[in-house]
Amino acid sequence: MPETKIxxxxARYLTVGGATVDLTxxxxxMTPPEPFATLAACSGCPASQEFSHWRLMWQLEGGQDEEHHPAAADKDxxxxxxxxxxxxxxxxxxxA
Ligand SMILES: [Zn+2]
Known part of the structure; x- marks a missing residue:
């Protein structure tokens, strides 16, 4: 399976075990490519979590809408x- 180009x-966080958790x-x-999510992945174990830059927001008048919140995704x-x-x-x- 080819690696996804990232x-x-x-940012990089050093774990207590000596591995790193990388944010990418x-x-x-698309051309040009745009980030759609922030991925946090541990190099020492299989743990990873993707944080979408798009959030589903419920509207007051009903229905829902997607809003772009890259900073909130990075923070999470x-x-x-x-x-x-x-x-x-x-x-x-x-x-292995
Ligand atoms: Zn880990």
Whole structure:
């Protein structure tokens, strides 16, 4: 399975086990590519979480709408990465 092309790491958190949790932007295939989500992924264990830049908002008059909130996604991703970094004791190694 080919790797999805992603941009450079936005942030990197060192876990207590010595691995890292990297935040990267997930890019769509449009030209030019635009980030649609922020991905937090641990290099020491399979834990990862994707935070969409698009949020489904319920409207007062009923119905729902998608709103673009990249900063909120980054904030949630950083919080997840930090929380995982504090508890993950996996050693950084490739899974055979
Ligand atoms: Zn981990």
């Amino acid at each position: 941009g450079g790491a936005i 932007s997930r890019l769509n295939v 991703a950083r919080a997840w990465a930090q929380a995982h970094a504090e508890i993950c004791r996996a050693m950084p190694r490739a899974i």
